[in-house]
Amino acid sequence: MKTVIGLTKAGIRLVDTFGAYPQYRLYRISQHATAKKKGHYKLPVYTTPEEYDSTPLRLRTFLKGIDKDVLFIVCGGPAESAASLQVLQHLRGSKVDILYIAPDPTYLNRQERLNERVVYHVLQEYARSGVFNRIYLVENKSVEGLLADKLTIKNYYEQINEFIVSSYHMMNVFDNTPSVFEELSPVAEIARISTFGVGTLDLNKEQMFFPLENVSEKEYYFAIHEDRLSKSETMTAIKSYLAEHNNTENVNYSVHETTYEHDFVYTKYFSSVVQEREISE
Numbered sequence: 001m002k003t004v005i006g007l008t009k010a011g012i013r014l015v016d017t018f019g020a021y022p023q024y025r026l027y028r029i030s031q032h033a034t035a036k037k038k039g040h041y042k043l044p045v046y047t048t049p050e051e052y053d054s055t056p057l058r059l060r061t062f063l064k065g066i067d068k069d070v071l072f073i074v075c076g077g078p079a080e081s082a083a084s085l086q087v088l089q090h091l092r093g094s095k096v097d098i099l100y101i102a103p104d105p106t107y108l109n110r111q112e113r114l115n116e117r118v119v120y121h122v123l124q125e126y127a128r129s130g131v132f133n134r135i136y137l138v139e140n141k142s143v144e145g146l147l148a149d150k151l152t153i154k155n156y157y158e159q160i161n162e163f164i165v166s167s168y169h170m171m172n173v174f175d176n177t178p179s180v181f182e183e184l185s186p187v188a189e190i191a192r193i194s195t196f197g198v199g200t201l202d203l204n205k206e207q208m209f210f211p212l213e214n215v216s217e218k219e220y221y222f223a224i225h226e227d228r229l230s231k232s233e234t235m236t237a238i239k240s241y242l243a244e245h246n247n248t249e250n251v252n253y254s255v256h257e258t259t260y261e262h263d264f265v266y267t268k269y270f271s272s273v274v275q276e277r278e279i280s281e
Contacts (some may be wrong), residue, residue, distance in 0.1 A: 001025055002172065003067040003094075007087055008032075010075035010101050013157060017165040023172075026148040029059075029087060031080060049082030049115040054192035057083060059090045070094045071168075074123075075101040076116035077108050084119055098123055098135040099168070102277065117277075124274045127192045134192045135204060137275060138164060144196060146207050152200065164209065167198055171266050174256050176223045181230060182254035187217050193272035198263035201237050206245060206267055214273040218245070221237070223267040229257055239263065 005016035005027040014141035019026060021209055027041050033040035041062050046052055070091055074084050088096065100123055127135035143160050144151065150159055177179060199206030201222065213249070228234045 001067050001069075003027065003070045004073065005063075005066075005070060005087065006073040007084060008075045008078045008081050010078075010157075011073040011102075012233075014099070014161050014165060017161045018169075020165075021169055023169075025124075026169070027066070029057075029127075040231050043080055043083065043216065046079060048111070049079045049118075052080050052083040053086070055083075055173060057086045058088065058089075059133075063090050066212065068093065068094050070096045071095055071099055071240040073099040073101070074119070075103055076119045077103040077112040079111070079115060081119050082115055084123065096132045098127060098132055100135055100137050102137055102139040104139070104141060105277070107245060109242050119275065120277065124193055126270065128190065128274060130189070130192070132192075134194055136168075137193070137195045139210050142190075142209050142211065145279065166207075167196060167266060169198065170223065170264075171221055171268065174223075174254065175268070177256070179254035180224075182252075184219075184252045184254060187219070187250075187270050188272065191217055193271045193273065194235065195269050197267045197269065199241070199267060201241055201263045201265055202223075206265065208269060210275075212269050212271055213275060214271045215248055215269045216272060217250040217271075218244070218248050218252070218271040219268040220251070222255045223258045223260065223264045223266065224255060225260060225263060226246070226257050228263065229255070 002023060003025045004015055004018045006012040007029045009030055009032045012030050015026050015028050016025045028039060029041045032046045040166040067248045074081050103116060108116060123135055125174060126132055140160050143163055147159055147163060194206055194208035195212045197206055197208040201250045222238055224234060
């Protein structure tokens with residue numbers, strides 16, 4: 001079992017999307033949470049990040065019994081994202097991955113841009129120093145390119161959230177089940193700033209969920225239909241894919257059997273460099 005904790009409105013939307021999978025224990029922390037509902041912790045409504053940062057949160061009972069493996073989701077920008085470190089302090093003793101949703105700064109006001117800059121950099125620095133296991137950076141506009149023909153005004157967030165969560169879930173499943181074939185070596189300890197992405201074996205293309213710079217390592221998960229695993233051209237296609245995209249110091253990959261009609265390639269990208277973003281005041 002893995003615990004998923006969402007902070008901010010966007011964070012709890014993603015937590016709700018994880019509800020489609022029984023492998024996760026879900027917690028929501030936000031002023032948008034539902035008071036007195038199981039798995040919900042309703043924050044007070046404050047107007048400034050400083051209020052959320054300085055007001056103690058009584059989360060010990062709420063988070064009692066969480067798993068040792070935790071995914072913490074937060075979207076930078078909203079004032080309540082300033083409570084991130086308070087929440088994370090209650091997770092000491094767990095292996096914590098952070099899924100950071102980087103908002104489009106075009107739609108943030110001045111206070112939100114300043115807050116986003118702080119939260120974005122602080123969480124990366126903590127992850128890079130090893131306080132947290134890893135931080136995954138994701139931005140919606142990067143995911144849009146994979147879903148352009150499916151997105152509407154009505155289903156925009158639903159479709160994007162489902163795609164982010166299903167991609168993360170599949171890699172989590174593959175990490176916890178035996179592969180058919182693999183060539184793996186440990187990722188460098190310092191390479192804790194990451195993103196992930198999806199590709200297609202037949203088109204030999206991959207799309208990152210965040211424009212991560214200074215990528216030093218990659219890990220590929222090839223999800224192949226069971227009938228195609230016994231065909232030699234499948235191995236040829238995998239080797240061709242790896243050769244086409246092998247532009248880093250270290251590349252790992254594993255091959256996994258599925259019953260899905262189409263074959264997919266899920267990718268994790270790793271960097272040791274804190275990522276910068278152009279966010280004007």
